[in-house]
Amino acid sequence: MALWKLNPMDFTKMNPTRQAKIEAAPAKKLPELRTYVPNQIAAALHPEVQYLKVIKIEEEAGNCKRYYLGPNADKGTDSLAWFSAGQYLSISLEIGQAKLTRPYSIASSPRDALNGFYMLTIQRVEGGLASQYIHDNWAVGTEITASAPLGNFTYEPLRDAKTIVAVVGGSSITPFRAMAKSIAEGDEDAELVLIYGSRTLEDTMFQSELKALEESCGKFRFVNVFSDEQREGYEHGFITADIIRKYAPEGEYSLFVCGPQVMRKFVDKEIETLGLRRKFIRQELFGEYFGPAKEADYPQNVASEFQLTVRQTGKEYTLTAPADQSILRTLEAAGIAAPSHCRSGECGWCHSRLVSGEIYTPKSVDGRREADLIYGYIHPCCSFPVSDLVIEVSPL
Numbered sequence: 376m377a378l379w380k381l382n383p384m385d386f387t388k389m390n391p392t393r394q395a396k397i398e399a400a401p402a403k404k405l406p407e408l409r410t411y412v413p414n415q416i417a418a419a420l421h422p423e424v425q426y427l428k429v430i431k432i433e434e435e436a437g438n439c440k441r442y443y444l445g446p447n448a449d450k451g452t453d454s455l456a457w458f459s460a461g462q463y464l465s466i467s468l469e470i471g472q473a474k475l476t477r478p479y480s481i482a483s484s485p486r487d488a489l490n491g492f493y494m495l496t497i498q499r500v501e502g503g504l505a506s507q508y509i510h511d512n513w514a515v516g517t518e519i520t521a522s523a524p525l526g527n528f529t530y531e532p533l534r535d536a537k538t539i540v541a542v543v544g545g546s547s548i549t550p551f552r553a554m555a556k557s558i559a560e561g562d563e564d565a566e567l568v569l570i571y572g573s574r575t576l577e578d579t580m581f582q583s584e585l586k587a588l589e590e591s592c593g594k595f596r597f598v599n600v601f602s603d604e605q606r607e608g609y610e611h612g613f614i615t616a617d618i619i620r621k622y623a624p625e626g627e628y629s630l631f632v633c634g635p636q637v638m639r640k641f642v643d644k645e646i647e648t649l650g651l652r653r654k655f656i657r658q659e660l661f662g663e664y665f666g667p668a669k670e671a672d673y674p675q676n677v678a679s680e681f682q683l684t685v686r687q688t689g690k691e692y693t694l695t696a697p698a699d700q701s702i703l704r705t706l707e708a709a710g711i712a713a714p715s716h717c718r719s720g721e722c723g724w725c726h727s728r729l730v731s732g733e734i735y736t737p738k739s740v741d742g743r744r745e746a747d748l749i750y751g752y753i754h755p756c757c758s759f760p761v762s763d764l765v766i767e768v769s770p771l
Contacts (some may be wrong), residue, residue: 409743420457421523422757425464426450429517430492436579437546439498440510441482445491455488458524460553460563461659464493465522465716469507472710477505478717480549480582481524484556496580498546525716528659530554530565535629536655538566542614542642544634545573548580550659551633555585559592566594569620572614572638574603598622614638616645627652653724663718664740667759668699673735677761684765685711686730696764702734702755712771713755720757729753732764752761 431443446452463480483494500506513519528550531538541551548571557563573579579599589597600610600618610618620629630651633644639658646656667673683696683705696705703725706713716724720740729751736743740757747753753766 392682410763414537419454422452422456423523425456425521425523426452427455427493427521429513429515429519432515435496436580437498437573439496439546439580442495442497442513443483444493444495444511444519444521450518455491455493456523457488458485459529460485460557461529461550462526463550463717464495464523466495466505467520468505468508470504473504473707474710474712475505475707476718478525478714480547480553482549482552483518483709484553484560485562486557496546496549496552511728513597522716523582524635524636525722526659528631530563530629532564534654535565535657536627538568538624538628539631540568540619540624540628541570541633542619543569543571543632544614544638546580547633547635547659551566552581552585555588555592555595555597558594559588566624568598568624568628570598570600570618570622572600572602572615572634575601576590576604576606576609584655592626596622605721614642615647616648619645627655629655629657631659636664663701663704664720664737664757666699666736667735670737672738674761681732681760683760684763686765686767687711687713688770696760698760700759702753702760702764702766706755706768711768713768714771720754723754725755726752727755727769728767730765730767732760732766733762734758734764735761 410536419439426447427444428447429442429743430445433441433443435441446455454662458481461480463478465478468475468477479495479497481493482496483492487494496507497506499510504538511542539554541554543551551567551569554563555567558567569585571579576582576599582599588595598610600612600614601613605611630649632639632646634642646673668677677698680695680697683694683702685692685694685706692711694705694708694709698701703715703718712728714724716722720736720742723742723744726747734753736753736758743752743754755766755768
């Protein structure tokens with residue numbers, strides 16, 4: 376019978392029968408619901424904090440070490456939060472009186488988190504406070520406090536093309552190891568062409584693993600570019616537009632760029648010649664900005680240091696702030712626990728109010744919203760003093 380021939384009023388005759396069956400059914404006690412189920416899921420995926428411990432350490436090329444981190448059940452973390460390949464953890468550290476955070480990309484695959492570990496690959500940087508401390512002090516059993524997985528440098532089918540061409544330099548390879556593994560394991564439905572720039576074959580991280588993945592996974596291609604040596608079968612020099620064109624597919628593709636500031640500046644100029652739509656160009660910005668005076672719009676005749684007054688939860692601190700050091704670094708060095716995650720002006724976690732004074736923020740890392748600019752908020756991680764300052768900083 377056609378639906379349009381049904382009389383809607385006939386359905387009202389079913390009500391007495393339905394009601395009788397409901398009343399005749401045995402009473403069943405529902406289980407007590409302590410919390411709203413979606414909140415339980417949200418807490419598992421996005422915990423406020425994760426308590427971890429080092430479960431294994433391995434040496435890696437490029438003066439790096441692999442740190443395998445598992446849940447620290449004694450502190451309340453029974454399992455690891457799921458993540459998308461390309462995200463990072465913000466690690467909390469206390470080094471002397473300094474309280475600081477550092478973002479490190481997760482190099483393991485999301486499936487590895489379900490198997491009980493994250494893997495971070497951390498390069499020892501000469502003069503790097505955090506990396507030197509980690510290399511010298513982390514051992515199996517070391518307890519660590521970390522954030523939930525953070526960041527948006529991930530593949531998104533609604534936004535990105537089916538093929539990702541990744542342009543990477545040095546230790547910034549870590550998020551793409553996770554991405555390549557995730558594609559090979561079937562958790563990401565994409566194709567990846569990874570163009571990796573390093574000095575020599577000896578300096579190349581994950582070389583044998585990535586070559587093995589290339590051989591076993593038809594959706595992944597691995598291209599080495601060595602700047603300091605020539606080898607048969609490998610590219611030589613820097614990653615140019617010509618090299619990208621050589622390995623990129625015909626038609627549209629997404630270009631993911633991750634590497635040191637010097638590399639990104641060079642690649643930015645090369646990208647302009649590729650004719651890609653802006654939506655397909657993705658840059659990972661995490662990592663601190665150094666040397667603001669080199670920018671063309673940096674103010675003239677800036678003093679070497681200024682007075683920084685910090686207000687936080689009813690307390691006031693007076694600090695000396697070097698002009699060439701981010702405000703966040705000045706806070707951390709003084710032992711002031713200031714919020715931060717990405718340290719590159721992108722996430723907004725360090726969002727603080729500028730009460731008075733003038734700061735300089737390089738345009739390339741100024742991720743403030745328009746409302747921040749209107750109402751006087753800054754990101755201390757990429758803001759540099761050019762006068763005496765008064766700021767209000769949220770507690771951790």
